[in-house]
Amino acid sequence: MSKSEVNEMSFLDHLEELRWHLIRSTLAIVLGGFIIFLNKAYVFGKLIQGPKDPNFITYRLLCSISKSIGLDDSFCINEMSFTIITTGMSDKFSIHVWTSITLGVIIAFPYILWELWKFIKPGLHDNEKKHSKLFIFSGSLLFFLGVLFGYYIIAPLSVNFLGGYTLIPGNDIMANPTISSYIGVLRSVVLASGLMFELPIIIYFLTKIGLVTPEFLKKYRKHALVVILILSAVITPPDITSQIIVAIPVLILYQVSIYISRYVIKKEQRRAA
Template sequence: MMADNDLRLTIVEHLGELRKRLIIAAIAIIAGSLASYNYVDKIIEILVRPADGLEFIYLSPPELFISYIKISLVVGIVVSAPIVLFQIWMFIRPGLKEKEQRYVLFAMFMGIVFLVMGVVFAYFIIIPMTIQFFVKMTVNGIEPLFSFANYISYISSILISFGVVFELPLIVILLTQLGLATPATFKKHRKMVILGIFVVSAILTPPDVVSQSMMALPMIVLYEFSIVIANMIYKRKKIDA
């Protein structure tokens, strides 16, 4: 009976701790979103900069306001990410061994680094190139008019997609470090991975060949770079052993 009571107490304690962490994370996201809304005009100036002076319209009365809310919420999540990640870390840390704690901290830090790299790459290179490509496809008598909501949706999908796919090196590094895969494994399945990259690009990006190709090519380069890093880690592990 004591064991059952102890088990219930442990579960209740864990649920209480989880509830506490979720509340703090939610408050951080709400606060970040409200703060972002105060600067939404400046945020929009940054978002429309890759469009290179193109004019935008909105098609329904609430469209612009809803877009403002969405932008504020997304930026609020980004701004509050350190607090949210810290809450996740505080919740899972007691159940991890010292070595596992180092791996998780490394994964969190490098995950943020690769995410930022992907977003920056998409913002400064991919988005301007794709927009200019589509604008140049116009013909006489047809001027490009962009719905602001559709533009925000388009660049959001590009930024998020590239932020996610730039996590590929981290996944390869962790698999190698944990001994779940070797460089030979990644080389052996290279063709299947490249095929999977094009499939993922088709799913994550807007339905056009240009955006899909612009994502697939950097992913292939990242995969090859990941194999080089995995080979270095594998050799170091063999020396340490």
């Protein structure tokens, strides 16, 4: 589609174009969710139950690290002090469906990015259109890295802390969270981590449209640190160690975003010259 055609498109034409992109993205999510739905034994037996299993790779690594630095069994986890239950007749089926949809979004994310790119592509310059593959690859890579970080780092810390939290030492209230509550914790930390790792991509587009500059990002770095710590506190257990673990990679991504913004500004200046 040429620039003139884009300019001649009415608002309703843009809405119609957006509608078809959303429809195709939804179909991709449904397809991914259907594949997950058919593999419930692996999904719920391995993926969902993973952070609850004392033999989960994250717990074993923490145990090995604690022993290697002379802390004995301080970070070793031998059992989980809670049992997941269900209280409603249709709870298990509903959780099966919604978990499949959530994982379908994760699986279909590269295609969703592709549809997003096709929607904004007509309004870009020819040299910018050449970076479509880089946009899809980098956006998908960052999202999947965030999802893995959330699943293997934040989720085990959250499950272990919240599941083992005591109100009355030695005579505490029995913890039996529902399956919807347990999966809700996993879903929130995994998706939040995946979206937080998209920060460089977001900064790239905000710089392209002139909303942010490298100077702006550097000037408000301290404010960004406070926001990052608040976000870390929201999606992690309320202990300082977990918050630091989450904040460090996001701070690194923020610094990378400054370099990306600087690169975009220099490129725009060269084009203008």
